[in-house]
Amino acid sequence: MKALKRRTGQVLFALAVLALLIYTIFPFYIAIVTSLQGGEGSFYLPQDFDFGNYVSVFREQPFFLNILNSALVSFGTVAISLLIAVTASYALARVHFRGRTTLLLTVLGVSMFPQVAVLSGMFELVRLLGLYNNLGSLVLSYTVFSLPFSVWILTTFMRGIPKDLEEAAIVDGATPWQIITRIFMPVLWPALVTTGLLAFIGAWNEFMFAITFILSNEQRTVPVAISMISGGSQYEMPWGPIMAASVIVTVPLILLVLVFQRKIVEGLTAGAVKG
Amino acid sequence: MDISTVSGPQARTLPVSRSPRGAQQGKKTTGLSGFSRQRIRTAWLFLLPMILGLACVAGWPLLRTFYLGFTDSSLSNLDGANFIGFENYLVYDQGEWYGILADSLWWRAVGNTVYITLLSVSLETVLGVLVALILHAKFPGRGLVRAAILIPWAIPTVVSAKMWGWMLHDQYGVINDLLMSLHLISSPVAWTVNPDTVLGTIVAVDVWKTTPFMALLTLAALQMLPKDCYEAARVDGIHPIKVFFKVTLPLIKPALVVAVVFRMLDALRIFDLIYILTSNSEDTMSISIYARQQLIDFQQVGYGSAASTLVFLLVFGLTLGYIFATRLKFDGSGDH
Known part of the structure; x- marks a missing residue:
């Protein structure tokens, strides 16, 4: 009797896991099936393996350029925000000074801005700097939104590094810069990977600034490019190519998630669980 | 690296040329x-x-947005703007009220945003805790399942909106097909067009995309719980559901509250999903969409900036209200 009860429990649990998997994966499955379809309509099983939609994505618009733009903007954002965040978070985590908590809270506050609240001011700034319709405008605006959580996560990580390591270096006369580059960096690189990943995903996915600051097809990033794929009229959306483009953009992200799952989760929780 | 020399006893006697002042006399001096x-x-x-x-x-830019909200600036005339006080917000002119606060569309957008936020965040929290409980158990392939639920979170919102837009298509969509073959609906539903279903549809897609975030944050909290009180409960033969409500939930509540704050902030500024799924429909307009439409599409920078300012105030006000209501402490100086 007890064994039966346990057995039922296991089956129910397995069903729950299965339902969860179907819930998360099913849309991707449909997207892949649709992208391989020549004709109209949706099917549950691939009828034929036609890569025509994939070819047309690259032929109808500069999709390769769009991917390149997205990559450039994302890597640029990651590099700049990590560079600024490492020194800032060293100071915030390791040096006691007046106003430290206020500063940290202000930084956290910036990451909570609704993007639209800075849109008109940012638009002005972008035009002033001559960055309108230039990828630089996106690096600039994305860095502002990735910097705060980079600083927040790195500060959390740096607090965890034992003090002795740093004190030994100070006694030996190492400058703060040497402490960061020679002692902290080797210990810190997992945190850097985590932070970098989150900043990368954020920049890769951003839409509002990208659709506002960029005008020409050749300068567009991937999310905007996908949103712009359209047919003859509002009622004839080319779903095949749209799904093909969606699959192309999703594959690298799936790989990132599979490889760095643990790191991403670490970053997400380091940013939020404390407090 | 010459740091290793410090550990040796002779290090103290060696002249250290780069040494900062005071380090030698012991750096822990007061003052x-x-x-x-x-x-x-x-x-x-x-x-x-x-x-x-x-x-x-x-x-x-934030200060400029505040300022521009008090001007009649437009996209074609950014520099030659006049200061007009609160006219963008509310003005009484020849027996009529004008301004954002008198615009029924703005209030509709506020209503939509609050509705979507409340519904979406509560559903996500419940679902997220459920998913976290599943992932907290040990079973073969757990790592893969955990990676799988991260994928909806990682993909661009534009992509998830397009995928769901296709699945919810009134003629060719999978959802209608499934529901009709299950006899749950008798004729196809235009999920993203019908005013009765569209807000619910947006919430459903948002929940699909953001539940992983809640689940993973909850899971992290679950993994930090002490194991001994569960042992005690098991020995005493207390029902697992009772253990969950009496022990687990109170213990993970602080983490849940923080996760809800993050999600709330996100949901209140919802833009991409609605923009792609229903474009400029007034039925689904959020406050971010309203402000951006005034700013960019209608080129009324002054009016749009005023709306942006209101978005900022609304999001901050609601969040602060929530933080105070739950007595959450954001302590920046907390140590591990």
């Missing part, structure tokens, strides 16, 4: 010694790029 003063100066130097960057690219 602000020359050393710690220098250290603080260096700290500010290290903070300078961040502070300058945030001040110029976040603080300044």
Whole structure:
């Protein structure tokens, strides 16, 4: 009797896991099936393996350029925000000074801005700097939104590094810069990977600034490019190519998630669980 | 690296040329010694790029948005704007009220945003805790399942909106097909067009995309719980559901509250999903969409900036209200 009860429990649990998997994966499955379809309509099983939609994505618009733009903007954002965040978070985590908590809270506050609240001011700034319709405008605006959580996560990580390591270096006369580059960096690189990943995903996915600051097809990033794929009229959306483009953009992200799952989760929780 | 020499006893006697003042006499002296003063100066130097960057690219644009909200500036005439006080917000002219606060569309957008936020965040929290409980159990392939639920979170919102838009298509969509073959609906539903279903549809897609975030944060909290009280409950033969409500839930509540704050902030500024799924429909307009439409599509920078300012105030006000209501402490100085 007890064994039966346990057995039922296991089956129910397995069903729950299965339902969860179907819930998360099913849309991707449909997207892949649709992208391989020549004709109209949706099917549950691939009828034929036609890569025509994939070819047309690259032929109808500069999709390769769009991917390149997205990559450039994302890597640029990651590099700049990590560079600024490492020194800032060293100071915030390791040096006691007046106003430290206020500063940290202000930084956290910036990451909570609704993007639209800075849109008109940012638009002005972008035009002033001559960055309108230039990828630089996106690096600039994305860095502002990735910097705060980079600083927040790195500060959390740096607090965890034992003090002795740093004190030994100070006694030996190492400058703060040497402490960061020679002692902290080797210990810190997992945190850097985590932070970098989150900043990368954020920049890769951003839409509002990208659709506002960029005008020409050749300068567009991937999310905007996908949103712009359209047919003859509002009622004839080319779903095949749209799904093909969606699959192309999703594959690298799936790989990132599979490889760095643990790191991403670490970053997400380091940013939020404390407090 | 020459740090290793410190550990040797002879290190103390060696002349250290690069040594900061005061380090030799023991750096733990009270008050602000020359050393710690220098250290603080260096700290500010290290903070300078961040502070300058945030001040110029976040603080300044925010202030400009506030200011532009008090002008009649337009996209074609950004410089020659006149200061018009609160006219963008509310003005009484020849027996009629004008301005954002008198615009029924704005209030509709506020209603939509609050509705979507409340429904979406509560559903996500419940679902997220359920998913976290599943992932907290040990079973073969757990790592893969955990990676799988991260994927909806990682993909661009534009992509998830397009995928769901296709699945919810009134003629060719999978959802209608499935529901009709299950005899749950008798004729196809235009999920993203019908005013009765569209807000619910947006919430459903948002829940699909953001439940992983809640689940993973909850899972992290679950993994930090002490194991012994569960042992005790098991020995006493207390029902698992009772254990969950009496032990687990109160213990993970602080983490849940923080996760809800993050999600709330996100949901209140919802833009991409609605923009792609239902474009400019008034039925689904959120406050972010309203403000951006005034700013960019209608080119009324002054009016749009005023709306943006209201978005900012609304999001901050609601969040602060929630933080105070739950007595959440954001303590920046907390140590591990």
